[in-house]
Amino acid sequence: MAAAIDFYFDFSSPYGYLAATKIEALAAKHGRCVNWRPMLLGAAMKVTGGLPLPQIPLKGDYARRDFVRSARFHGAPFRVPSSFPISTVPAVRAFYWAQAKDPVKSISLAKALYKAYFADDADISRVEEVIRVATDVGFNSEEVAAGIGDQAVKDKTKAEVDAAIGKGVFGSPFIIIDGEPFWGIDRFDQIEKWLATGGW
């Protein structure tokens, strides 16, 4: 069995959301599993000096248009959230708590959080919304709430984010396959070829 693909993403990233709708089918087609690794772009931006797209003159206007068009292109339900971008710390903590408890269901949680934010305009920066989404995929609400507040989960989250940046992750989605990094939903064509050929 070939090594799993590392899939890094930020829950506030539209392109990460689009990637999340496609990564598993792509990986499975080539006999690969996917490690879902939510991170915090804000932490990476402290290293790169980057800004959230909407804040950048010219690029922000383009990005807003490209989000919508790209979602249509990839066939994913999407609307620009009322509040964008947002802090996703509670969502990431909930994910890593869930991963320790039930790895398979944690992937359902990641997808549900993305759908809640980008398709249903739920404000997943709010702990209550994260708990609601987690409950919908079958977790116990009190356990999730406790998990989000647990110091060990906070430490795990920080360690994961630091490790991502240590591997050079600065954007979302960011996929690493056998050490080879790919940034962006728009590198899925290269990822496909890489998986099929083992590099070129």
Add this chain to the structure above:
Amino acid sequence: MAAAIDFYFDFSSPYGYLAATKIEALAAKHGRCVNWRPMLLGAAMKVTGGLPLPQIPLKGDYARRDFVRSARFHGAPFRVPSSFPISTVPAVRAFYWAQAKDPVKSISLAKALYKAYFADDADISRVEEVIRVATDVGFNSEEVAAGIGDQAVKDKTKAEVDAAIGKGVFGSPFIIIDGEPFWGIDRFDQIEKWLATGGW
């Protein structure tokens, strides 16, 4: 006849170079002509606050790797130039001078300048190199030299760069089709669909 596609690019942009190897075939397939519009990314970066990729932590390392891999993916000869990025003011001026003199041959000049820089490691920030490349595609060296220094050509260059920024161009390549903007060689899949369907 449908309207021409506007193809904006910077001569120091690897992704612009890759796009330049593909844009005409793509446009022709859909009955479109291409307006080649070299611009100066440095001027756009004054508006966006952006930096050249190599100067950005994490992103710069990734970009250098992605340039090489993307060139292989797209089948274009490429090496990271010894000096990168560079000022391309003489190249852009030579192009707009050439465009006024011989529009068809000016496109050959654009392609030859890109090839000189990204395949042959010629330093096209130097006026003498630009003149050499222009001579190779059939222009008269003394006329090119005079053109690059001509105030009217300088004014035309500035007007084109300002107009590009006015249209929201902040990256390279940047393609506008019937008012719809597309940024990046990695939007060619969307461009292809847009040209085929008239939007979606």
